[in-house]
Amino acid sequence: MKCRRCREPAVIDVRRHNAGFCAACFTRHCAEQVRRAIEDHDMIAADERVLVAVSGGKDSLGLWQLLRELGYDADGLYVGLGIGEYSDRSGEHARAFAERKGWPLLEVDLRTTFGFDIPEASKAIHRVPCSACGMSKRHVFNDAARSNGYDVLATGHNLDDEAAVLLGNVLRWDAGYLGRQHPILAAAPGFVRKVKPLVRLGERELAAYCVLTGIDYIIEECPMAAGNRHLGYKELLNEIEERSPGTKAAFLFGFIERAHERFAGDAVDERDDLHPCPECGAPTPADICAFCRLRARATRQIPVRVET
Amino acid sequence: MKVVLRNPRRELEVPAPRTVAQLLTNLEVVPESVLVIRNDTLATRDEHLCEDDVVEIRPVVSGGAQ
Numbered sequence: 001m002k003c004r005r006c007r008e009p010a011v012i013d014v015r016r017h018n019a020g021f022c023a024a025c026f027t028r029h030c031a032e033q034v035r036r037a038i039e040d041h042d043m044i045a046a047d048e049r050v051l052v053a054v055s056g057g058k059d060s061l062g063l064w065q066l067l068r069e070l071g072y073d074a075d076g077l078y079v080g081l082g083i084g085e086y087s088d089r090s091g092e093h094a095r096a097f098a099e100r101k102g103w104p105l106l107e108v109d110l111r112t113t114f115g116f117d118i119p120e121a122s123k124a125i126h127r128v129p130c131s132a133c134g135m136s137k138r139h140v141f142n143d144a145a146r147s148n149g150y151d152v153l154a155t156g157h158n159l160d161d162e163a164a165v166l167l168g169n170v171l172r173w174d175a176g177y178l179g180r181q182h183p184i185l186a187a188a189p190g191f192v193r194k195v196k197p198l199v200r201l202g203e204r205e206l207a208a209y210c211v212l213t214g215i216d217y218i219i220e221e222c223p224m225a226a227g228n229r230h231l232g233y234k235e236l237l238n239e240i241e242e243r244s245p246g247t248k249a250a251f252l253f254g255f256i257e258r259a260h261e262r263f264a265g266d267a268v269d270e271r272d273d274l275h276p277c278p279e280c281g282a283p284t285p286a287d288i289c290a291f292c293r294l295r296a297r298a299t300r301q302i303p304v305r306v307e308t
Numbered sequence: 309m310k311v312v313l314r315n316p317r318r319e320l321e322v323p324a325p326r327t328v329a330q331l332l333t334n335l336e337v338v339p340e341s342v343l344v345i346r347n348d349t350l351a352t353r354d355e356h357l358c359e360d361d362v363v364e365i366r367p368v369v370s371g372g373a374q
Contacts (some may be wrong), residue, residue, distance in 0.1 A: 001352045001353075001354050001355075010352050011349065011350040011351075011352065012343075012350050012352065013352045013353055013354075015340075020352055023350075057370055058368070058370070059370070160369070161371055202340075203368045203369060203370060204340060204341075204342075204343060204368045206368070207343050207366065207368040208343055208350060211343065211345065211350060212350065219314055219315070219366060219367075220314075220315060221315050221367070221370055222370075222371075225370075225371065230371060231369065231371070234341075234369050234371075235338075235341070235369070238338050238340040238341050238369070239338060241340045242338055242339065242340050
């Protein structure tokens with residue numbers, strides 16, 4: 001197989017583009033896809049400070065490097081989730097990467113800062129760990145970005161992540177989530193702007209980008225995510241993609257371009273009636289925000305039901 | 309040919325098939341869900357394999373719910 005651009009031997013095939021790329025042209029392709037996503041959706045202005053949520057995995061470390069190479073003022077944020085040796089190793093990968101590059105990495109440890117970790121929180125609310133993890137990360141990411149003066153929070157959600165979430169939202173016709181599912185979530189009182197610059201790159205492309213550019217990411221998967229619904233959707237989509245290359249991108253980009261607007265009103269409704277949480281100040285529609293209720297349950301302070 | 313699989317890490321000795329695509333078919337691995345790394349270098353689906361190759365099949369699917 002030859003590189004589509006320079007005709008040198010290819011090292012990676014991307015069937016969605018019906019193309020192979022050599023290492024140099026592929027890394028350029030990745031940067032172009034990120035630049036296009038940022039420009040298409042007005043994600044980041046040239047002079048803005050970006051906080052990148054990094055986990056030590058391929059997507060977030062790849063995103064951090066791509067943003068830096070595109071010239072953005074991007075620092076990292078690592079959240080210690082307390083998921084045993086997996087968290088220890090993912091933290092090591094994030095720290096080693098930041099140190100090697102000489103880029104600032106903020107750290108927030110759930111247990112040190114809030115007195116609980118994800119396994120405890122999951123047990124306390126009788127929900128799958130990914131529920132407690134997602135809620136905690138959303139709170140910490142937003143809080144860290146706001147309190148440290150960043151203009152925008154960037155996450156490593158890629159094309160596969162977004163297509164799988166979209167499939168789940170469509171299967172349940174969850175209008176509120178469909179209205180919020182977009183590569184950019186605008187800033188609002190109490191919320192920093194959130195962007196997903198990897199939305200035009202699949203996770204296979206991100207893994208290849210890391211291998212080709214020498215990013216040492218954690219290959220091991222989170223033990224608490226094994227068998228979850230999100231991974232099941234990804235498997236299904238990959239089987240469809242295998243039979244019909246380009247389907248994942250058509251599904252996601254078609255939604256963004258032609259269907260998202262129809263659900264936008266449902267998302268706005270959910271963000272309109274908010275006030276500051278009396279415990280932490282985060283915007284919430286409830287008396288106490290979901291994160292503080294989670295924290296209370298996980299640290300056994302008050303017996304309240306968490307609704308997410 | 310040695311094949312290294314991940315999560316959990318394990319190794320197989322298999323007769324070398326003709327190409328990367330055939331190896332993935334034989335192992336019933338969906339190509340879209342992995343990278344194939346042959347002797348520490350990324351390999352495309354049409355690449356030919358040899359008996360003395362070491363081939364890592366690295367999963368790329370990750371992530372909890374959001």
